[in-house]
Amino acid sequence: xxxxxxxxxxxxxxxxxxxxxxxxxxxxxxxxxxxxxxxxxxxxxxxxxxxxxxxxxxxxxxxxxxxxxx
Amino acid sequence: xxxxxxxxxxxxxxxxxxxxxxxxxxxxxxxxxxxxxxxxxxxxxxxxxxxxxxxxxxxxxxxxxxxxxxxxxxxxxxxxxxxxxxxxxxxxxxxxxxxxxxxxxxxxxxxxxxxxxxxxxxxxxxxxxxxxxxxxxxxxxxxxxxxxxxxxxxxxxxxxxxxxxxxxxxxxxxxxxxxxxxxxxxxxxxxxxxxxxxxxxxxxxxxxxxxxxxxxxxxxxxxxxxxxxxxxxxxxxxxxxxxxxxxxxxxxxxxxxxxxxxxxxxxxxxxxxxxxxxxxxxxxxxxxxxxxxxxxxxxxxxxxxxxxxxxxxxxxxxxxxxxxxxxxxxxxxxxxxxxxxxxxxxxxxxxxxxxxxxxxxxxxxxxxxxxxxxxxxxxxxxxxxxxxxxxxxxxxxxxxxxxxxxxxxxxxxxxxxxxxxxxxxxxxxxxxxxxxxxxxxxxxxxxxxxxxxxxxxxxxxxxxxxxxxxxxxxxxxxxxxxxxxxxxxxxxxxx
Numbered sequence: 001x002x003x004x005x006x007x008x009x010x011x012x013x014x015x016x017x018x019x020x021x022x023x024x025x026x027x028x029x030x031x032x033x034x035x036x037x038x039x040x041x042x043x044x045x046x047x048x049x050x051x052x053x054x055x056x057x058x059x060x061x062x063x064x065x066x067x068x069x070x
Numbered sequence: 071x072x073x074x075x076x077x078x079x080x081x082x083x084x085x086x087x088x089x090x091x092x093x094x095x096x097x098x099x100x101x102x103x104x105x106x107x108x109x110x111x112x113x114x115x116x117x118x119x120x121x122x123x124x125x126x127x128x129x130x131x132x133x134x135x136x137x138x139x140x141x142x143x144x145x146x147x148x149x150x151x152x153x154x155x156x157x158x159x160x161x162x163x164x165x166x167x168x169x170x171x172x173x174x175x176x177x178x179x180x181x182x183x184x185x186x187x188x189x190x191x192x193x194x195x196x197x198x199x200x201x202x203x204x205x206x207x208x209x210x211x212x213x214x215x216x217x218x219x220x221x222x223x224x225x226x227x228x229x230x231x232x233x234x235x236x237x238x239x240x241x242x243x244x245x246x247x248x249x250x251x252x253x254x255x256x257x258x259x260x261x262x263x264x265x266x267x268x269x270x271x272x273x274x275x276x277x278x279x280x281x282x283x284x285x286x287x288x289x290x291x292x293x294x295x296x297x298x299x300x301x302x303x304x305x306x307x308x309x310x311x312x313x314x315x316x317x318x319x320x321x322x323x324x325x326x327x328x329x330x331x332x333x334x335x336x337x338x339x340x341x342x343x344x345x346x347x348x349x350x351x352x353x354x355x356x357x358x359x360x361x362x363x364x365x366x367x368x369x370x371x372x373x374x375x376x377x378x379x380x381x382x383x384x385x386x387x388x389x390x391x392x393x394x395x396x397x398x399x400x401x402x403x404x405x406x407x408x409x410x411x412x413x414x415x416x417x418x419x420x421x422x423x424x425x426x427x428x429x430x431x432x433x434x435x436x437x438x439x440x441x442x443x444x445x446x447x448x449x450x451x452x453x454x455x456x457x458x459x460x461x462x463x464x465x466x467x468x469x470x471x472x473x474x475x476x477x478x479x480x481x482x483x484x485x486x487x488x489x490x491x492x493x494x495x496x497x498x499x500x501x502x503x504x505x506x507x508x509x510x511x512x513x514x515x516x517x518x519x520x521x522x523x524x525x526x527x528x529x530x531x532x533x534x535x536x537x538x539x540x541x542x543x544x545x546x547x548x549x550x551x552x553x554x555x556x557x558x559x560x561x562x563x564x565x
Contacts, residue, residue, distance in 0.1 A: 021152055034295065036284065040283075040284045042140075042297070044141050048145070048148035052148070055155060056346040063343075
């Protein structure tokens with residue numbers, strides 16, 4: 001962790017992780033309606049899936065290509 | 071009944087065989103018994119972690135709560151998944167490196183050295199033991215209750231039966247056996263759970279599957295499909311609290327200790343991604359669909375405490391022949407979680423309290439023997455507590471034990487990532503947070519209508535930072551050992 005904010009790719013990676021989690025935690029709960037995504041997914045489930053995918057992609061790109069300890 | 075007994079005997083034979091095989095191939099050292107010689111590869115580590123996290127709660131408590139309150143509880147899962155990802159990518163590599171370089175067997179041993187305060191190691195060990203033992207109780211109790219529902223065996227018999235076989239394989243094989251058993255049990259559980267979901271959908275919802283269930287709910291109970299849920303439980307504020315509490319799962323000691331069993335640093339690249347994809351996107355979707363959609367549509371009459379068994383009762387209703395398989399899958403899940411919790415608490419007791427303070431001159435062989443004795447002691451203590459007062463135990467688990475794990479998070483994360491964190495900061499923060507937490511159990515006004523973990527962890531973090539800044543900085547020796555050498559070690563090419 002200490003090594004991540006010391007370079008640009010690390011800063012972008014942390015920003016992506018932090019902003020997506022912040023939105024899921026503090027913004028999305030005030031926006032949910034009774035809409036169902038793909039016919040069966042509730043808002044809390046669907047947006048959690050979206051953030052999980054974002055984290056997965058961010059982790060893959062950063063840890064395999066930019067992480068100083070890779 | 072005969073079929074049930076035969077299945078249970080086969081189950082026991084397989085588990086004990088794993089233990090015996092683990093004993094045969096073990097190196098008979100403390101490091102091997104307690105940390106599997108720090109040699110677990112990525113796939114074993116992944117299943118080890120996923121199914122240590124996924125206890126019987128994923129079969130009972132989690133879908134049961136959604137059966138009553140709708141989909142909002144999924145926020146706990148998103149918190150936990152992101153929390154564990156942070157543990158394994160941000161904290162894990164450094165904890166792994168420093169414990170490997172210095173041959174620390176327990177994370178508390180590392181923190182005692184990091185903060186140059188042996189008393190902190192003792193205090194953390196006692197606090198974590200107080201919080202972790204009730205977890206083991208609940209797992210044993212859960213297995214007993216599940217077996218009773220299926221076979222009619224008294225709860226005590228079921229709990230004793232699974233206690234005995236769990237003891238056998240842990241005492242024989244230690245952490246390696248626990249890891250391999252988690253792989254086997256976890257796969258058994260996941261396949262059983264997924265198979266049951268598919269089976270119930272085919273049998274119970276033949277005209278459209280999940281969409282048919284959604285249509286039923288739209289007509290009968292539309293609030294079940296959105297937040298805040300049928301009873302208004304998951305308001306926006308509640309969702310925020312739920313995801314934060316889930317995130318703090320990153321401090322579960324039995325998961326933290328797993329970072330120390332990794333074979334090499336490359337594992338910390340793969341593991342978080344595997345957890346996100348196979349845990350967050352796949353495995354945890356099964357109880358979500360079951361609890362938030364399928365069981366409320368098919369078994370709307372289940373309310374109150376009966377809803378905790380919503381998944382099991384739905385399976386027994388629609389797939390009557392599948393009940394035993396399901397309960398064995400759940401027992402496997404419970405044993406996989408309880409065994410790593412038991413192993414972790416035994417390490418804290420044997421390595422950090424007995425070896426660290428009471429018998430510092432004991433040999434490595436004695437340490438292994440003591441750990442085995444402690445395993446047996448803790449499991450029977452847990453069983454006794456579970457039988458003594460299960461209702462009080464449930465309350466203790468929800469309001470104290472679960473938030474209690476979070477109380478060592480500032481000391482752990484600060485110790486690994488923040489050079490300026492001091493022993494007094496860690497000690498004052500941890501003790502104050504724990505005392506506040508227990509006090510709030512008796513004086514609920516102290517919670518300010520928040521989840522028990524929130525006020526206590528905020529107090530803990532503030533005190534940790536403030537006291538650290540007010541006390542003398544850690545020595546240069548600590549900075550070298552815990553930061554400079556770790557950076558150097560992690561920068562080197564993988565083994």
